[in-house]
Structures are given as structure tokens and as C-alpha cells.
Amino acid sequence: MTHVFHRQLNTTLPRAVSARGISITDADGKSYLDASGGAAVSCLGHAHPDVLAAMHEQIDRVAYAHTSFFTTDVAEELAADLIEHAPAGMSHAYFVSGGSEAVEAALKMARQYFVEIGQLQRRHFIARRQSYHGNTLGALAVGGNQWRRAQFAPLLMAVTHVSPCYEYRDRQPGETPEQYGARLVQELAGVIETLGADSVIAFVAETVVGATAGALTPVPGYLRGVRELCDRHGILLVLDEVMSGMGRTGTLHACEQEHVVPDLMTIAKGLGGGYQPIGAVLAQGRIVDTFARGSGLFQHGHTYIGHPVACAAALAVQRVIRRDGLLAAVRRQGQALTSRLQATFGDHPHVGDIRGRGLFQAIELVRDRADKTPFDAGLKLHARIKRQAMQCGLMVYPMGGTIDGQRGDHVLLAPPFIVTDGELDAIVERLARAVAGALEGLPAGSRA
Structure with a gap:
């Protein structure tokens, strides 16, 4: 029982x-x-003994402090460590308790960024079919996992989904990988035009697709084409590296292998290695500066964000990865x-x-x-x-x-x-x- x-x-x-x-x-x-x-x-x-030791030490020092009252040394150290090794232009880490929360925070961060700069008409997210971005309602909406979405569909915000980068099944005979990637970028361009470029908030994608379609890697040039298209229209690029990031594909961030830098990036699983629940959104400095010059706050938060023991575990995990x-x-x-x-x-x-x-x-x-x-x-x-x-x-x-x-x-x-x-x-x-x-x-x- x-x-x-x-x-x-x-x-x-x-x-x-x-x-x-x-x-x-x-x-x-x-x-x-x-x-x-x-x-x-x-x-x-x-x-792992180093991670367990770091957690024990942090528990003896400060086990919990709500982030509306305090910051902690360990949260500051972890953020500094992550930004030191982050893609160019990233300046801040927003800590959460897992991947779904990270994606949810990134969606709200993206929308609030345009509110802060007075572009309130931007309301659309574009994502891909056969993707997975988490199980909260916002993350489920941008995700393209039909089985997980089906019974909750009436509750989900409207999101436009385009084709996944699924070379094994979708690249046509005689089409090079580069041509296939260019075709996908053109599909995205058509959707942006249909929606109205000035109404789109962000394109959301897993750098390497995880659970829903099984380790789908982008073809050469595809994500660079997406990045250029987003830049052309002032659309944010949100890369979800909850599963594929933090070393899983052989570089700390999977986007390094694509030579692409996102505006917002979500990380989680390999961040803390399972020793404590933790995730994060890494944000470009210009986005954080816009918030600071405007309302001065991110209108979002959860009880356990920046949890000291979780931050201690994650910091220890990242140090072991580099040391070893x-x-x-x-x-x-x-x-x-x-x-x-x-x-x-x-x-x-x-x-x-x-x-x-x-x-x-x-x-x-x-x-x-x-x-x-x-x-x-x-x-x-x-x-x-x-x-x-x-x-x-x-x-x-x-x-x-x-x-x-x-x-x-x-x-x-x-x-x-x-x-x-x-x-x-x-x-x-x-x-x-x-x-x-x-x-x-x-x-x-x-x-x-």
C-alpha cells in the first residue's frame, strides 16, 4: 500500500x-x-563526495533564506561562475527549481522585456513541433509534445509551431543538410510574416532535441539562420538547454557547437546533477539592463528560487566538471x-x-x-x-x-x-x- x-x-x-x-x-x-x-x-x-561535502557545509551555514529578503554568498558565487563561462553577452543568472520553471520564467522574462521597451503588441511565441519544454502550462504550450499537451489543450495559450529539424525523416532526396536547414529557416520566415514580425516575442527551441524526438541535432547553419532572422525582426531567441546543456553534448553549452548566442537560455538538469532541484535562466545584459532602467523588477518568483543548498550543490558540480x-x-x-x-x-x-x-x-x-x-x-x-x-x-x-x-x-x-x-x-x-x-x-x- x-x-x-x-x-x-x-x-x-x-x-x-x-x-x-x-x-x-x-x-x-x-x-x-x-x-x-x-x-x-x-x-x-x-x-559524489565533493558535492555531498559542499551540501553539508552549506546546510550548516544557511539552509534557506527567502530571496525577497536576502541574497547568499553561494548564490552570488554560482551566478558569477555561470556567467564567467556563459555565451558572450550573458550577464545574469535567474535561479529556479528545475527545467519547467526555467522555461516558464524565460517566457515571462521575454514578454516583460517588450513591455519595458513599450512594444506591448508583441504577444506571439513560435516554437517547434516534436519539442519538449516542460510541464507547466506555459512550457507545455510552447512544447510540441502532443501526448503531453492533448488533455490540457483548452488551458494552453496559443503558440505557433513550425517543423522540427529532423534530418533523418524530413530532409528530401538530393537536398544537402545546409539546403534543408535553409528551407526550415524560410518556413519560419513565412510564419513570422503571417503573424506580423512586430507581434512576435520569441522563437523557442531546444538546441539539441531531447525526450520527445530523441537527440535530434541541428543541421549545419540552421540555428545561425534562425539567429539572423530573429535579429532582423527584433525577435528574441530562447534556447532551451535544460537537457542538452551543461556539458551533455561535449561543450558546456550545446549552442557553442552551433556558433550561436541566444538572448535567453534555460539550463537545469546537468547544472546540479540531481543532487538538489535547481535550474536557471541565463540572460543577456541588455535585457537585464532594460529591466533595471525601467520597472526595476522582474514580476515573477517562487518560494525556493536561489535555494542555498541547491546553489551549493550546483557550484560543486560545475567545479568538479572543470577540475576533472x-x-x-x-x-x-x-x-x-x-x-x-x-x-x-x-x-x-x-x-x-x-x-x-x-x-x-x-x-x-x-x-x-x-x-x-x-x-x-x-x-x-x-x-x-x-x-x-x-x-x-x-x-x-x-x-x-x-x-x-x-x-x-x-x-x-x-x-x-x-x-x-x-x-x-x-x-x-x-x-x-x-x-x-x-x-x-x-x-x-x-x-x-
Whole structure:
């Protein structure tokens, strides 16, 4: 009997009792390799001594102080650290308790910026289909995850969605990646013209798409084209790096690899590594200066923003990443993961695509590799793979609706930055067993 309102009410979950390194152990003594970092969160793995020590020290000093009364040394230190390593022009960090809150804050920050400069007519957000930006109502509205949006649709603000950058399925024969990216930019330009450029607040996008479509990377030049288009019309570019940022793709910020600087950027998961709930919005100096010269306040806030223990955990995580050279490790082990996935699944009859960057990669499952036909959605292949993986002692992040919110299955991998070669071997071997077990369990004829 449980009194926890679990997200799935008809499933009995194993009870986690201990965690260390990249493994979690349940109450029955079974160990699971955390190949997804939970939800791309546990960048340092579990029970890192430096992070635990920093949290204990902060608890002994100041455990909580409401930000309408006080700032704290640790919040100031973390903000300074983040800005020192942020994209050009970023001047301030606004702390929240997670990714959804970060996106919600960024949307309100973007709208208030135009209120501050007297452009009250700007009211539209543009985002992409097959995106995920969080589960609060504002974040859900800009997100393009149809399954999560469906039952709450009447409550969501109107947002215009354009095509995702989904090269595997949407780049046309004979079209180069650059031409495909240019076509997407032209689609966005047409939507901006239809809405009226002076009525658009921001374009919101994940730099590398995470949960909804599985590690979709932008084609060369696409985000630079988006940036130029936004600049031309005075539209803000909000990049969501809640999942793909803070080192996950091999650079601290995923946008570094695109040579693009956003106006607002959301970060979370890898910021604190799961040791405490924390996220942030990184803001360009001109936006913060506009607020300071105008109303002098950001009309937004939550009880636990800037929580001292969360800030201490995040600061320790970031210092460990730099001290231990873990960005280089992500790039190195990312290549190792790619080579293992290619060796195991490259010729698999039901794996159509292997994609991603760094330690943020995915496989997309298909019924037919030749024409990329997905499995019937009713089979819930992604859920079958998750069950099989847990039986194998492996945590992965599968999702359905990869293509359009209904059809398609993928499995996302996001192991901790400290993952070893031996652990990568075990992850891919167990994933292969899980995929095989899930496929073998399908009804007769469903794989033909």
C-alpha cells in the first residue's frame, strides 16, 4: 500500500535504497546501470563526495533564506561562475527549481522585456513541433509534445509551431543538410510574416532535441539562420538547454557547437546533477539592463528560487566538471558510445537511425529500414523496451510518438560523464538484449 500519488498508478515501482557511481540499487539488492542519468540529470553519477561535502557545509551555514529578503554568498558565487563561462553577452543568472520553471520564467522574462521597451503588441511565441519544454502550462504550450499537451489543450495559450529539424525523416532526396536547414529557416520566415514580425516575442527551441524526438541535432547553419532572422525582426531567441546543456553534448553549452548566442537560455538538469532541484535562466545584459532602467523588477518568483543548498550543490558540480576535465571525457566517451552503438545496431533490421552528440544519443526503432516505416503505435514498443531493460538491470529513456506525437519509437541514452569503457560495453550489451527481448515479445506478424 502506498500513499504516494505516483505518476503511474497501476505500476509497482522498485524501491531505490542506495546509489553510487552510475548504479542504483533497489530494496531487493538488484543493481541498475543508470544509462540515462535518470532523465539526463545525473552528470556526475551518484554520491559524489565533493558535492555531498559542499551540501553539508552549506546546510550548516544557511539552509534557506527567502530571496525577497536576502541574497547568499553561494548564490552570488554560482551566478558569477555561470556567467564567467556563459555565451558572450550573458550577464545574469535567474535561479529556479528545475527545467519547467526555467522555461516558464524565460517566457515571462521575454514578454516583460517588450513591455519595458513599450512594444506591448508583441504577444506571439513560435516554437517547434516534436519539442519538449516542460510541464507547466506555459512550457507545455510552447512544447510540441502532443501526448503531453492533448488533455490540457483548452488551458494552453496559443503558440505557433513550425517543423522540427529532423534530418533523418524530413530532409528530401538530393537536398544537402545546409539546403534543408535553409528551407526550415524560410518556413519560419513565412510564419513570422503571417503573424506580423512586430507581434512576435520569441522563437523557442531546444538546441539539441531531447525526450520527445530523441537527440535530434541541428543541421549545419540552421540555428545561425534562425539567429539572423530573429535579429532582423527584433525577435528574441530562447534556447532551451535544460537537457542538452551543461556539458551533455561535449561543450558546456550545446549552442557553442552551433556558433550561436541566444538572448535567453534555460539550463537545469546537468547544472546540479540531481543532487538538489535547481535550474536557471541565463540572460543577456541588455535585457537585464532594460529591466533595471525601467520597472526595476522582474514580476515573477517562487518560494525556493536561489535555494542555498541547491546553489551549493550546483557550484560543486560545475567545479568538479572543470577540475576533472569531464567535458573532454564527454567528447571522448561520446565517440566510444557512438562506435559501440554503430557496431551493435548499425545493421540492425529495426534500428533506422543512431544520432546525437557527446553522451546524449538515441536510436530510433523502425519496422522497415528501407522506407522508415515505424511500428504500430498500439504495440508501445518503447514501453516494452523499458520493461526489458529494467529486467536486464539497465535504466534507459525510451519514448513513443517520435515522429508526430503518435507514431515512432526511440530510446535515449544519457549516461553520467564519469562512465567508463567497461560500463559503456555493459550498457550497449544490455540495451541490445532489451531491444531483442521487446521485439521477440511482439505479436506474430507485427515485425514483418
